[in-house]
Amino acid sequence: MGRYVPITPSEEREMLSAIGVDSLEALYESVPHDMLLKDGDLDLPAGKCELEVRADVTNLAEQNTRFRTVLRGAGAYRHFIPAAVGSVVRREELVTAYTPYQPEISQGILQSIFEYQTMICQLTGMDVSNASVYDGATAAAEATAMCKDRKRVKVYVSACVHPQVLEVVKTYSFGSNTDVIVVPAKDGRTDAEALTGLLGADAACFLLQQPNYFGQVENAEALGAIAHAAGAKFIMSVNPIAAALLPTPAECGADVAVGEGQPLGMPLSFGGPYLGFMAATNAMLRKLPGRIVGQTEDREGRRGYVLTLSAREQHIRREKASSNICSNEALCALTAAVYMAAMGPDGMEQAASLCTSKAHYLASQLQSEAKLPLLYEGEFFHEFVTACKPETAQAILDALEAKGILGGQPVEGGLLWCATELVTKTEMDQAISIVKEVCGQ
Amino acid sequence: MKLIFEQGGAGHCLSLLPECDVPVVRPSKVRAEKAPLPQVSETELVRHYRTLSKQVYGVNDGVYPLGSCTMKYNPKINEDMAALPGFTDVHPLQPDHTVQGCLGVLKEAETALCSITGMDRMTMQPAAGAHGEFTGLLLIKAYHRSRGDAARTKIIVPDSAHGTNPASAAMAGFTVVNIPSGPDGCVDVEALRKAVGPDTAGLMLTNPNTVGIFDKNILEITEIVHAAGGQCYYDGANLNAVMGVVRPGDMGFDVIHLNLHKTFSTPHGGGGPGSGPVGCKAHLAQFLPGPVVEAAGDGSLSLVQPEQSIGRVRTFQGNFLVAVRALCYLKTLGREGIPDASKHAVLNANYLMHLMKADYDMAYDVTCMHEFVMDLGHMKHETGVSAMDIAKGLLDLGIHPPTMYFPLIVHEALMVEPTETESKETLEEVAAIFHQLAVTAHTDPEALHNAPSKTPVSRLDEVAAARHPILRWS
Numbered sequence A: 001m002g003r004y005v006p007i008t009p010s011e012e013r014e015m016l017s018a019i020g021v022d023s024l025e026a027l028y029e030s031v032p033h034d035m036l037l038k039d040g041d042l043d044l045p046a047g048k049c050e051l052e053v054r055a056d057v058t059n060l061a062e063q064n065t066r067f068r069t070v071l072r073g074a075g076a077y078r079h080f081i082p083a084a085v086g087s088v089v090r091r092e093e094l095v096t097a098y099t100p101y102q103p104e105i106s107q108g109i110l111q112s113i114f115e116y117q118t119m120i121c122q123l124t125g126m127d128v129s130n131a132s133v134y135d136g137a138t139a140a141a142e143a144t145a146m147c148k149d150r151k152r153v154k155v156y157v158s159a160c161v162h163p164q165v166l167e168v169v170k171t172y173s174f175g176s177n178t179d180v181i182v183v184p185a186k187d188g189r190t191d192a193e194a195l196t197g198l199l200g201a202d203a204a205c206f207l208l209q210q211p212n213y214f215g216q217v218e219n220a221e222a223l224g225a226i227a228h229a230a231g232a233k234f235i236m237s238v239n240p241i242a243a244a245l246l247p248t249p250a251e252c253g254a255d256v257a258v259g260e261g262q263p264l265g266m267p268l269s270f271g272g273p274y275l276g277f278m279a280a281t282n283a284m285l286r287k288l289p290g291r292i293v294g295q296t297e298d299r300e301g302r303r304g305y306v307l308t309l310s311a312r313e314q315h316i317r318r319e320k321a322s323s324n325i326c327s328n329e330a331l332c333a334l335t336a337a338v339y340m341a342a343m344g345p346d347g348m349e350q351a352a353s354l355c356t357s358k359a360h361y362l363a364s365q366l367q368s369e370a371k372l373p374l375l376y377e378g379e380f381f382h383e384f385v386t387a388c389k390p391e392t393a394q395a396i397l398d399a400l401e402a403k404g405i406l407g408g409q410p411v412e413g414g415l416l417w418c419a420t421e422l423v424t425k426t427e428m429d430q431a432i433s434i435v436k437e438v439c440g441q
Numbered sequence B: 001m002k003l004i005f006e007q008g009g010a011g012h013c014l015s016l017l018p019e020c021d022v023p024v025v026r027p028s029k030v031r032a033e034k035a036p037l038p039q040v041s042e043t044e045l046v047r048h049y050r051t052l053s054k055q056v057y058g059v060n061d062g063v064y065p066l067g068s069c070t071m072k073y074n075p076k077i078n079e080d081m082a083a084l085p086g087f088t089d090v091h092p093l094q095p096d097h098t099v100q101g102c103l104g105v106l107k108e109a110e111t112a113l114c115s116i117t118g119m120d121r122m123t124m125q126p127a128a129g130a131h132g133e134f135t136g137l138l139l140i141k142a143y144h145r146s147r148g149d150a151a152r153t154k155i156i157v158p159d160s161a162h163g164t165n166p167a168s169a170a171m172a173g174f175t176v177v178n179i180p181s182g183p184d185g186c187v188d189v190e191a192l193r194k195a196v197g198p199d200t201a202g203l204m205l206t207n208p209n210t211v212g213i214f215d216k217n218i219l220e221i222t223e224i225v226h227a228a229g230g231q232c233y234y235d236g237a238n239l240n241a242v243m244g245v246v247r248p249g250d251m252g253f254d255v256i257h258l259n260l261h262k263t264f265s266t267p268h269g270g271g272g273p274g275s276g277p278v279g280c281k282a283h284l285a286q287f288l289p290g291p292v293v294e295a296a297g298d299g300s301l302s303l304v305q306p307e308q309s310i311g312r313v314r315t316f317q318g319n320f321l322v323a324v325r326a327l328c329y330l331k332t333l334g335r336e337g338i339p340d341a342s343k344h345a346v347l348n349a350n351y352l353m354h355l356m357k358a359d360y361d362m363a364y365d366v367t368c369m370h371e372f373v374m375d376l377g378h379m380k381h382e383t384g385v386s387a388m389d390i391a392k393g394l395l396d397l398g399i400h401p402p403t404m405y406f407p408l409i410v411h412e413a414l415m416v417e418p419t420e421t422e423s424k425e426t427l428e429e430v431a432a433i434f435h436q437l438a439v440t441a442h443t444d445p446e447a448l449h450n451a452p453s454k455t456p457v458s459r460l461d462e463v464a465a466a467r468h469p470i471l472r473w474s
Helices: A009-019 A050-062 A083-089 A108-125 A135-144 A165-176 A193-198 A221-229 A283-286 A314-320 A330-368 A390-402 A425-438 B043-053 B076-082 B098-115 B129-146 B164-171 B189-195 B219-225 B236-241 B319-356 B377-383 B386-394 B424-443 B445-449 B461-467
Strands: A152-160 A180-183 A201-208 A233-238 A256-260 A277-278 A293-297 A302-309 A383-386 A409-411 A414-418 B120-125 B154-158 B175-179 B199-207 B230-233 B254-255 B278-280 B294-296 B303-304 B372-375 B413-414
Touching: A009 B236, A009 B319, A009 B424, A050 B076, A050 B098, A083 B043, A108 A277, A108 A293, A108 A302, A108 A330, A108 B043, A135 A201, A135 A233, A135 A277, A135 A414, A152 A165, A152 A193, A152 A233, A165 A180, A165 B129, A165 B164, A165 B445, A180 A193, A180 A302, A180 A390, A193 A221, A193 A302, A193 B076, A201 A221, A221 A233, A221 A390, A293 B461, A314 B164, A314 B236, A330 A383, A330 A425, A330 B043, A390 A409, A390 A414, A390 A425, A425 B278, B076 B319, B098 B120, B098 B236, B098 B278, B098 B294, B098 B319, B129 B164, B129 B236, B129 B254, B129 B278, B154 B164, B164 B175, B164 B199, B164 B377, B175 B189, B189 B377, B199 B219, B219 B230, B236 B254, B236 B319, B319 B413, B319 B424, B377 B424, B386 B413, B424 B445
Parallel strands: A152 A180, A152 A201, A201 A233, A233 A256, B154 B175, B154 B199, B199 B230, B230 B254
Antiparallel strands: A256 A277, A293 A302, A383 A414, A409 A414, B120 B278, B254 B278, B294 B303, B372 B413
């Protein structure tokens, strides 16, 4: 068996004798005897040495298909990750530290979170950010909880948000006994008229995704104005790469901006670890969940950083806390910060521009060459839906998979495609010719 | 230290992305100005984060006896395996037949963790312990609802519980009933008997509890709750004392969460990512967040939606790479190593407690499990030196302090959890340093009030930070 216990049998005897017991088992005298597991009760394989574990787990990794070209997003995006990002976030003192409860020996982590909070504000235009939550969906769910008060209790969500985000908001609302009303879509975007009609005096908030699940660019400012006119808060869930180019949540009038931070330097990793970012206006600050780092001074007047505003949090407020969150995604927040600093204002904009340009090329070629029409006519960013029957969609995906290409995500009415800066014109041309063949063009 | 925003400037950048090889398209509406992010060169960037990382203390920097946090060593093989491109470069929405390895990781980890905890099914979706608590409580809520038993609206929580317990119960829509602990730090069985009733949805409990004691009445406790129609929730924060020794499932618990980032050796990352799998007995499995991994007759794995799922609590399959690390740990230790680790965690805690007894009062002077709580009330009264002062004194001597002022039922608490991955020699060094501080408390208390003095900053003004929040650079 493998073992990380550095105590030898003779040391063990010395220690037991010092404590005054004669065996390790005697330490468990307070456990009811017949509850203790006997030899053979624990149904686990025998332990392995490092070489065997490496072989075993590598074998599991090799059972997965790695696609050479990825034309699928739908909430998880394969982007270029600068080498500097990995080299920073693999540093073992950062990886193996706990939440910075002792600020005097944790200034590095605290300052990195303070910088992350700043960069999230710079990206979204919002006033304040927290230190992260679990992912984009839980960020959206936490944001809806922030907006409720005694009179305003209902949560409105666009039908065009990611279906898994909507599902998580509903699960959280099952917990808090909150009504969730889905605002219908029209032509792949949120139906503004329906929103106006639905919002009542008990509306707490309206949650919009930008660009939405179908890749469409919503008229966020107008939808936000409708929410505000009804006295509801406006929450925007934004893609952080698109946010480098599109009008900011602040410019669109959002009260809370959230999103999935994975595109900011995190690999796909079959879904996680990812990062939920959350930013808000100053007015909403004290309702933000989770850790927040603030600047202060030490006794000599030197600048330093601490976890702050903890009167919102579970360890102080217990059942009256703004959220139960304790551990968050600190190392992912650091990843996002290093990524944004590496990219800078120009790099972020360039990545966004490459994504939308390539997606438009892919869309136009799928239309003109493979005769796959777009399902929705509106403006899109780096994702779009082509219309086709489910059996055609499957045939396209199978043919692409055979050539190492992950095609669009199946959605109602067709396939949801995505292009990022990682995809070259050559790769797209190859995919297009395969699709063309399947479609008999 | 300079902030990254105070370095570099216009024109400083990295060379990362190519020219566009297709016609450039601009959105019809764009933001007024580019995001005003830092502008630094690669040298400036790397040196900046190198500077920051020197002002951080991790498990690999030294001993970390932070009670309730199980800061054990994070094995290197786990990191290597979690970095395999066969895991990192897999899209979460790939078809099942292309992700058999990932589903295999989830299934193997589920099976092993169910064996260790005595549960029937488990989900890896929750991203942290508190997230797991919330998930588990929703299972209890869905269970009572499915039986038409909507009147069960109360969750009982002992006053020694982690703050997340009542906070999670409130988020799950329950009313929290706090019950006092007995003088031995354990559940006051009579108080529990009085608290349960037809409105009881369940009880949340940590065992061993937050003072490091295994509650010997555990079967009676879970029976009282079950007899009243409630469900029993096990907070797995302290599982490191008992894995492979005794199982929550055998103690009478219906639903549990684990902290892979505590018990199963995955790193904390300065506050996450963690992973908080939720396990349950068969009668709750149909409510688990979907989808879960199921094996077909031919051994192939697929993602399947449980019948009456409460719905997702997170996108995709949770913090998958954390599960990879935990699986490496489970495979390494195996059936002999799992109980061996827990027994040595308990041995180390008792040995350290034994060494420290001469200088410090123990809140509960009995054989402890994986951690123990010291009560510095007497020391503070005698010398004016508080638990906080001792903690800050440790910073100057190169040790991460124990957890301070928790649990709340001990006023000047320091909660010590050495874990099994520290050597006898290290424990003796820790005890010697604590001894040195106890001496200083009597000879020069002022020095401890002013500690730390060797760290990059001295004590920081937390009151000012909260009163005049500066939460971003501008």
